[in-house]
Amino acid sequence: MTRPTRAVINWSHLRHNYELVKATGTGRTYAVIKANGYGHGLLNCARALSGADGFAVACVDEAMVLREAGIQRKIVVLQGAYDGAEWKLAAEHNIQLVVHHEQQLDERDSITLPATVGVWLKINSGMNRVGFRPEQADAVLARISADDKLDLRHVMTHFAAADEADSGSFAEQVALMSSREWPVSLSLSNSAALFRGTGIEEGVRRPGICLYGSSPMPHKTAAELGLKAVMSLESRVISTHKVPAGEAVGYGADWRAERDTRVGVITVGYGDGYPRHAPAGTPVLVDGVECPLIGRVSMDMITVDLTDHPLAHIGSHVELWGDHLSVDRIAALCGTISYELFCQLTPRVKRVARELPSDTQNTPLAAARV
Ligand SMILES: *Cc1c(COP(=O)(O)O)cnc(C)c1O
Numbered sequence: 001m002t003r004p005t006r007a008v009i010n011w012s013h014l015r016h017n018y019e020l021v022k023a024t025g026t027g028r029t030y031a032v033i034k035a036n037g038y039g040h041g042l043l044n045c046a047r048a049l050s051g052a053d054g055f056a057v058a059c060v061d062e063a064m065v066l067r068e069a070g071i072q073r074k075i076v077v078l079q080g081a082y083d084g085a086e087w088k089l090a091a092e093h094n095i096q097l098v099v100h101h102e103q104q105l106d107e108r109d110s111i112t113l114p115a116t117v118g119v120w121l122k123i124n125s126g127m128n129r130v131g132f133r134p135e136q137a138d139a140v141l142a143r144i145s146a147d148d149k150l151d152l153r154h155v156m157t158h159f160a161a162a163d164e165a166d167s168g169s170f171a172e173q174v175a176l177m178s179s180r181e182w183p184v185s186l187s188l189s190n191s192a193a194l195f196r197g198t199g200i201e202e203g204v205r206r207p208g209i210c211l212y213g214s215s216p217m218p219h220k221t222a223a224e225l226g227l228k229a230v231m232s233l234e235s236r237v238i239s240t241h242k243v244p245a246g247e248a249v250g251y252g253a254d255w256r257a258e259r260d261t262r263v264g265v266i267t268v269g270y271g272d273g274y275p276r277h278a279p280a281g282t283p284v285l286v287d288g289v290e291c292p293l294i295g296r297v298s299m300d301m302i303t304v305d306l307t308d309h310p311l312a313h314i315g316s317h318v319e320l321w322g323d324h325l326s327v328d329r330i331a332a333l334c335g336t337i338s339y340e341l342f343c344q345l346t347p348r349v350k351r352v353a354r355e356l357p358s359d360t361q362n363t364p365l366a367a368a369r370v
Helices: 011-022 034-038 042-048 060-068 084-092 102-109 134-145 168-178 191-196 327-333 338-343
Strands: 006-010 028-032 054-057 075-077 096-099 117-122 150-156 231-243 261-266 283-286 289-294 302-305 317-321 350-355
Touching: 006 011, 011 028, 011 042, 011 350, 034 042, 034 338, 042 060, 054 060, 060 075, 060 084, 084 096, 084 102, 084 117, 096 102, 102 134, 117 134, 134 150, 261 283, 261 289, 283 302, 317 327, 327 338
Parallel strands: 006 350, 028 054, 054 075, 075 096, 096 117, 117 150
Antiparallel strands: 006 231, 231 261, 231 317, 261 302, 283 289, 283 317, 289 302
16 A cells, blocks of 8 residues: 555536636636646646636746647736747747736847737736736837737736725725726636626636635635535544653644543645644544644644544544535634645645546546646
8 A cells, every 4th residue: 555645636526616606707717727726736627627718827837738738728827928938938839928017028029929929918906016007007008009919818907805805905906997998808806806796897707716615705614605625635544542641742742641642643744735833623534523633743744632533543534624624724723825735735645536537537547646
């Protein structure tokens, strides 16, 4: 038997979430699959969502992985090109680029494009990360339309606080985008804005985290929104033993048994991406029963209190998060967000399909690293 620590990926849940999200509006819905599909596997996400209206990735490198694997759908690169060579790749492979800075247009001018590139103009409507300030928009729009190798597809922006219930900043950003006419349709919504609604008609929406079954809203669970967990991080109990009251467990000896305790050891740790800062008491599902984490998370192991779960044994099935234990709950206990838990899963964790993407049904993907 190989090490039982694995991320089981349920591709039908990814499709379910995509369909659910798509049905919330009329615009096209590009699935955001940057950062290795939020840790789920870039290519397999694209394959599982082969019917998606399009895909959004962070960089041209990610877009090229999709193109080289034969994925033909529309792709937009959210950070756009870093240099002229990337503009050329985008032209050659029909990859659309976000333009957020004059420098990118200068880079474009440094080369001859072999074909037209679809571009999305990014407006900084208040997040102050990337994008043109609204007062720069007319000049950039003019520069783009004067270039016969650039084809403006959408004007976009990104929200800073669409997930915060009474955030004035969300309303301000929405107001800013709707305060003028744009020459092409808009692309505004991330997951939170999509569930919240902007009230503005959009050409393309850009959900990410909700596709993976995590709630983008602080006061609504994924289940309440109808979202299903795509990833279940699973492992097994590899040791059980008794520790008398008063003794400590784990590094730093900072967890001490208040009663005679039956300790279970599970083979998963921060070397797999399980958060090292998970506090004692974080729930771990052992054969379906919630057991509290005790002691510090090690690189390759964690320890749990099995005293109240006498049936648990070596080999018991463990879920760290997934179908029965919400990743959002674990993230909140660890002071982070599901995005980070997904993205920090390390390559040591085998990604295993619970159900194969339909167009790879005949390949031995199920047990392969993806
Ligand atoms: C990552 C990203 C998204 C998706 O955000 P979620 O919160 O995961 O839905 C959408 N738009 C842009 C520009 C992004 O960078």
